[in-house]
Amino acid sequence: MEKMMRVSSSPHVRAKTGTTHIMADVCIALLPALIVGIWHFGWRAAVITAISVATCVLSEFIYEKLLHMPVTVGDLSAVVTGLLLGLNLPSTVPFWVPVIGGVFAIIVAKMLFGGLGYNFMNPALAGRCFLVISFAGLMTNFNYDGMTTATPLALLKAGETVDLMPMFLGTTAGTIGETSALALLIGAIYLLVKKVISWRIPCLYILTVLVFAAIFGGHGLSVNYLLGHLLGGGLMLGACFMATDYVTSPITAKGQIVYGICLGLMTGLFRVFGGSAEGVSYAIIFCNLLVPLIERFTMPTAFGKEGRKHEK
Amino acid sequence: MGLATFRGGVHPYEGKELSMNQPVEVLMPGKELVYPLAQHIGAPANPVVAKGDRVLVGQIIAESSAFISANVISSVSGTVKDITPRLTASGALCKSIVVENDGAYETVPGFGEKRDPKTLSKEQIRQIVKDAGIVGMGGAGFPTHVKLTPKNEEAIDTIIVNGAECEPYLTSDYRMMLEEPDKIVAGLKVILQLFPQARGVIAIENNKPEAIRVLQEKTAGEEKITVCPLKTKYPQGGERMLIDAVTHRRINSSMLPADAGVIVDNVDTVIAIYMAVCESTPLIRRIITVTGDAVASPRNFSVRTGTNYRDLIEAAGGFKTEPEKILSGGPMMGQALFTLDIPVAKTSSTLTCFTKDAVSEFEPTACIRCGRCVSACPEFLVPQKMMAACEAGDLAAFEALSGMECCECGSCTFVCPARRRLTQTFKEARKSVMAARRKAKG
The missing domain is CATH 2.40.50.100 (RNA polymerase II/Efflux pump adaptor protein, barrel-sandwich hybrid domain)
Structure with a gap:
């Protein structure tokens, strides 16, 4: 008898794209925002992001080593978390802040729930929210060009108008990665073209925020006010890179639409009626919790079962 | 209007260029x-x-x-x-x-005699198809005479000839469309004789422009027959997807195509019907593509059923490199073989021989809920949740998620970036559910 061939159940071919490719694409898409951040906020921005990434990767590695689990840092998901956390911090924070945030994001929000795929909250945002609650002063100290200034959203909240061009380019106050709408847009288009994300969540999210602001903002259809909301704060960063996190967003197409609208409503609510000027992080964290519920009510009907629900 | 197609599906490497230009050779x-x-x-x-x-x-x-x-x-x-x-x-x-x-190839009396189908009654045609042992040659092997005898004969308004050939590497149907278009049209006319109120549609994926052109020419004068080009996408040739693309009617797993007024027959099955009815030749041959990167010279053969697979490989020049994996069928739904000592059956279509097994290097990792399986599923299922149900051993949940609608096309597994064995798990779950149903029936 000749040598036996390899057998396995079909299919016998796989698409090239693996988890690591997807995570690498997200990292690439975040590079423009990171570069603009370093350009405008200086070397501190680079160091803080680097510390954040290193902390996240090391936390995952050490946790898995200590628990004798297979090491999964090669999938680059911890790098993505570290990048997102870094981009969500002001450039003025002390260097121990990204360390605490990174450990919380990876250990508490991700690994304790079972690691990649099992966390119910976006780890980077969980880390950021933990930091905001614990060190509110440090986390809201925005500095631009050597001076402490108010963010555009804070100005909007105070009823003033904002200068839109700097907000588009990124030459304004804010966290490292959120200020340049242009850089974020380039990254988002990259992800859309590579089909890593779909248009559903970011588009509906942003659209809903604008509609909400137009109805409840008190400035009607003021272009300056609405564009201020669009370009200001973490909306672009949140909508394109964090609300689209696979693990913590609905898997069904209809669910993604519902989720995008929920995010927009929550963000609008926080921004217009809330105590602070910003609300993207909390809106995403809150809506993360709604995902199982949204999925439950947006399950697609199987092919050929449309209108035949009650047949066996 | 765009090309006829369906929602979902995937685009695996087609691999058809290996053998698509090789004319069919008769192999004794x-x-x-x-x-x-x-x-x-x-x-x-x-x-x-x-x-x-x-x-x-x-x-x-x-x-x-x-x-x-x-x-x-x-x-x-x-x-x-x-x-x-x-x-x-x-x-x-x-x-x-x-x-x-014995090498004499002595035939039964009447074998090969020409017959005019117009002189035959519907019952006679059905009996001839039954006697000829014709089954669906697209792979499933459903007896054709049963298909041609639906309960609601008058309700059948469309006969689809399946020339999609969406499975990668397969070129046998393509070659037949180029080489025997007259037999396909004549066979379809025989079926239309059974269903005078129906129209005939020859559906072909648009990665086979030559086949579309040839059949359009051959059917130019036919009032009741049209050629329907389809968007190239796997699994376009799946029966349910094909019916949806051509007629915009959708059937589920508990329905037959006839419930949507449709009968679907594969290209080679239609030729078999022609051969049986018009040339008194029962189903004794099969077109087989021998292909893959391990084969010295990929080719298409016309072989008699019962021939050993090993003879096919030999006729294709043997192996160029040692194959690691051999499939009966294509890479999406084919069956992996551990030996070549297997006969050509009515439903065989291809021997695909790979130098390297493209899947064994992958270890499944955690699901990241990316949703690619959901977009790819042509049955609109949520494989991610079905998998979770299977892993929890919860077959009731699997059924509630319409798991029994799964057509096992493999699209979800193909696109999964975490390399999870979705289709493989669903096949097992479906078997268990069916076994439990049989048991419950007694």
């Missing part, structure tokens, strides 16, 4: 031919010959044993050597009739 069989009694869906056929009997080309050697069953026909003349279990492509042993080929 070796000394021993093996005819499994179950080459179709339904009850295995009953042997009507005994060890030592002499058989002729075209002779029925096993008879349809139930309503859903099919005859088995000898493709050579010779002596019945044995009736014994033999290995089939599925990996299981199946009781088979083994015939020693």
